[in-house]
Amino acid sequence: MPKKIDHEERKEKILQTALKVFAREGYRDSNLSLIATECGISRPTIYQYFKDKEQIYYYAVKLVTGRMFTKYADYAWTTTDGIIVRILTICNDIIDISTQHRGELTSLMDVMLQLKKEGTDFSDIILRRTAKLHILFKRLLRLGISMGEVVQCDVNRITQHLVILLESFCFQLAFLDSFDVNGSKELVNNYLELIRPQADQRFIR
Numbered sequence: 001m002p003k004k005i006d007h008e009e010r011k012e013k014i015l016q017t018a019l020k021v022f023a024r025e026g027y028r029d030s031n032l033s034l035i036a037t038e039c040g041i042s043r044p045t046i047y048q049y050f051k052d053k054e055q056i057y058y059y060a061v062k063l064v065t066g067r068m069f070t071k072y073a074d075y076a077w078t079t080t081d082g083i084i085v086r087i088l089t090i091c092n093d094i095i096d097i098s099t100q101h102r103g104e105l106t107s108l109m110d111v112m113l114q115l116k117k118e119g120t121d122f123s124d125i126i127l128r129r130t131a132k133l134h135i136l137f138k139r140l141l142r143l144g145i146s147m148g149e150v151v152q153c154d155v156n157r158i159t160q161h162l163v164i165l166l167e168s169f170c171f172q173l174a175f176l177d178s179f180d181v182n183g184s185k186e187l188v189n190n191y192l193e194l195i196r197p198q199a200d201q202r203f204i205r
Contacts, residue, residue, distance in 0.1 A: 007049075010041075010049070011049050011059075012063075014039055014046060014049055014050065014056065015056060015059060015060050016104075017038050017039045018030070018035045018053065018056045018057075018060075019060065019104050019108070020038075020107070021034055021038060022053075022111050023103075023106070023107040023110060026114065027057075027110070027111045027114040027115065028114060028118075030053055031053065032046050032047070032050070032052065032053060035053070035056075054115075057108070057111050057115075060104075060108060061108065061129055062129065065129045065130070065132075065133075068093075068094065069132040069133055069136070071093075072090045072093070072133070072136060073132070073136060075089070075090070076090070076136060076139075076140060083143060083147065083149045084144065084149060084150065084193075084196060086140055087137060087140055087141075087162070088188060088189055088192055090136075091162065091165075091166060091185075091188045092185050092188070094166050094169075095166070095181060095184055095185060095188075096181075098169065098170050098173050099173060099181055102173055105170060105173055105174045106173075106174040106175070108174075109170075109171065109174040110174075126167075130163055130167075133163060134160075134163060137158075137159040137162055137163070138155050138156070138159050141158060141159065141195075142155055144195075148197065149197070150195050150196070150197075151195055151196070151197050158195060161191065162191070165187065165188060165191070169184050172184075
């Protein structure tokens with residue numbers, strides 16, 4: 001009886017192998033044939049999963065962000081933690097996961113830079129992939145304001161600041177060996193302290 005193939009598992013194996021190939025060979029000089037060979041599968045087989053290397057890259061971004069945001073939404077609406085703690089926990093987890101997968105993050109960023117040189121604009125892609133995080137933070141902040149756990153503030157601006165901080169941390173993680181994980185978490189914590197009811201309003205207007 002032929003062995004049943006786990007297609008999602010194979011797809012992720014192709015993804016992980018592709019990221020290693022991209023990092024080693026450079027995105028421009030990589031191709032599906034090389035990736036297929038290193039995966040131990042045929043070129044026709046890899047085409048059953050991805051039509052080109054760009055699709056592999058987009059799948060990597062979608063896979064990582066999709067899983068993370070589903071987990072955060074589940075946590076945000078089932079926990080009894082305070083609103084500030086919920087937001088802080090999500091931010092800290094993003095930093096932790098990014099740190100644990102630093103190699104893959106560096107590969108993704110490297111590909112992004114290579115494609116940028118070729119004229120690909122990633123701003124729309126990044127915005128789409130972080131949209132759920134924006135929505136989640138805004139909902140939590142509005143709930144916090146209604147419950148008296150967050151001061152009256154510009155929810156859109158606070159959300160933008162938080163996401164920019166997290167994006168900045170990801171770029172630093174990918175390219176700076178000296179990235180301070182604990183210092184980054186402390187920075188997010190200090191920022192969130194400013195929107196607690198006792199915070200000085202001058203800092204959030």
